Amino acid sequence: MKKQILLKNINYLDVENEVIKENVDIFIENDLIKEIKKSTKKNFPDFKIIDCINKYAVPGLFESHAHLCWLTTFENNEKEKILEQFVHKGITQVRDVGGPFDALKKMKEDISSNKMIGPEIFYAGPMLERSPLHWGKFNEKLPGFTVSINTEKDVDTIIQKLQENKASLIKTFNRFDLKIYKYFVKEAEKINLPITHDPGAPLFNSIPMDLAIDLGIKCIEHGKAPWPSVLKDDLQKEHNKLLNSKYKPEEYQALAMKIFSMGIDSISIEKLHKLADKMVQNNVYICPTLTVFNKSEEKDKETTEIVKTLYMMSSFFIKELIKQNVKIIVGIDSCMPDTFQEIKILKNLGLSEIEIIKGATKYPADWLNVYDKYGSIKSNKKANILIVKENPLQSIDNLEKIYMVFKNGNMLYKNE
Numbered sequence: 001m002k003k004q005i006l007l008k009n010i011n012y013l014d015v016e017n018e019v020i021k022e023n024v025d026i027f028i029e030n031d032l033i034k035e036i037k038k039s040t041k042k043n044f045p046d047f048k049i050i051d052c053i054n055k056y057a058v059p060g061l062f063e064s065h066a067h068l069c070w071l072t073t074f075e076n077n078e079k080e081k082i083l084e085q086f087v088h089k090g091i092t093q094v095r096d097v098g099g100p101f102d103a104l105k106k107m108k109e110d111i112s113s114n115k116m117i118g119p120e121i122f123y124a125g126p127m128l129e130r131s132p133l134h135w136g137k138f139n140e141k142l143p144g145f146t147v148s149i150n151t152e153k154d155v156d157t158i159i160q161k162l163q164e165n166k167a168s169l170i171k172t173f174n175r176f177d178l179k180i181y182k183y184f185v186k187e188a189e190k191i192n193l194p195i196t197h198d199p200g201a202p203l204f205n206s207i208p209m210d211l212a213i214d215l216g217i218k219c220i221e222h223g224k225a226p227w228p229s230v231l232k233d234d235l236q237k238e239h240n241k242l243l244n245s246k247y248k249p250e251e252y253q254a255l256a257m258k259i260f261s262m263g264i265d266s267i268s269i270e271k272l273h274k275l276a277d278k279m280v281q282n283n284v285y286i287c288p289t290l291t292v293f294n295k296s297e298e299k300d301k302e303t304t305e306i307v308k309t310l311y312m313m314s315s316f317f318i319k320e321l322i323k324q325n326v327k328i329i330v331g332i333d334s335c336m337p338d339t340f341q342e343i344k345i346l347k348n349l350g351l352s353e354i355e356i357i358k359g360a361t362k363y364p365a366d367w368l369n370v371y372d373k374y375g376s377i378k379s380n381k382k383a384n385i386l387i388v389k390e391n392p393l394q395s396i397d398n399l400e401k402i403y404m405v406f407k408n409g410n411m412l413y414k415n416e
């Protein structure tokens with residue numbers, strides 16, 4: 001039997017045209033939005049009717065920098081509760097940027113077979129980098145969390161695994177040999193998988209973000225990523241000279257300390273603006289994950305200072321990129337459904353309501369090549385809809401005033 005629901009008299013956000021369409025009826029049939037019509041008095045007898053007068057529908061949100069595999073290290077009921085909370089908060093899709101295939105596949109299957117409630121998961125599978133593995137220790141707890149890519153043969157092997165395990169994207173991290181990276185980009189293109197790149201350490205990146213963009217990468221992780229690409233000329237010369245000569249830890253450390261203590265004085269604003277232009281021209285997104293650096297206390301004083309500086313620099317970069325109209329994708333770098341924390345930070349840095357919502361709907365869907373099914377409210381798309389009580393374009397805080405959440409046409413949350 002068909003499942004038919006009518007959301008009557010609702011206002012909805014058309015993210016494509018950046019407007020609220022007022023007083024319409026949204027017809028849901030099974031898991032899809034069937035039709036959107038101007039509201040009439042007429043009722044449709046076969047449909048379950050939900051009066052949504054004065055409510056606002058937005059597309060179900062994406063959390064775009066998750067590592068859900070950590071949930072498998074929790075108690076089972078805790079894991080299930082957290083996955084359910086994603087949906088209750090209107091996060092009906094997750095872009096997972098690093099974790100073992102097995103853990104992610106199992107979670108996705110359990111959700112799609114309704115064994116548990118949770119978001120639709122688009123995953124990358126393991127973090128990929130040249131040896132030695134930066135997060136190698138995580139492989140003890142989560143085998144397959146990170147995999148080394150040192151040769152063209154390693155690329156061929158992982159490409160095959162990505163296909164077998166139905167990955168939706170690729171995550172590259174930290175160091176790579178340039179020749180191998182170029183080969184990887186070419187092979188990924190052949191199977192149509194988008195790559196997102198995290199350049200790794202704040203400085204001394206083997207594939208810095210400007211180079212990644214030149215190689216065709218369309219998404220960059222973390223707000224600190226611009227730093228080595230926008231250093232003032234003299235510092236950049238010194239930085240690149242060290243990077244291209246034999247690794248000497250003390251010299252790296254000394255220069256890093258110097259640049260860290262200079263902070264914003266270490267960078268060229270012209271270079272940052274040029275980088276922003278390049279991002280806009282090449283349709284490159286950045287997922288700032290500012291939440292992860294927004295911590296007051298770390299394990300020791302030195303780490304606290306470093307994280308503070310990283311937060312300050314990341315915020316500065318993102319504020320400038322926002323001014324230059326770079327497209328921002330919303331994600332927090334965690335396994336928790338705390339995306340609203342990031343939304344609030346982005347709002348404070350000047351990102352408009354509509355751009356925040358696009359960064360959590362249309363942009364990730366576009367980047368993942370799934371905008372035909374996700375990321376906006378339109379007929380024939382998945383009925384993943386967040387309904388809120390007040391207009392989210394007037395204040396982004398209204399996104400938290402949740403009335404109902406639909407996923408695959410099922411009402412999974414109602415705020416009584």
Ligand SMILES: [Zn+2]
Nearest residue numbers: 065067097333
């Ligand atoms: Zn991450």
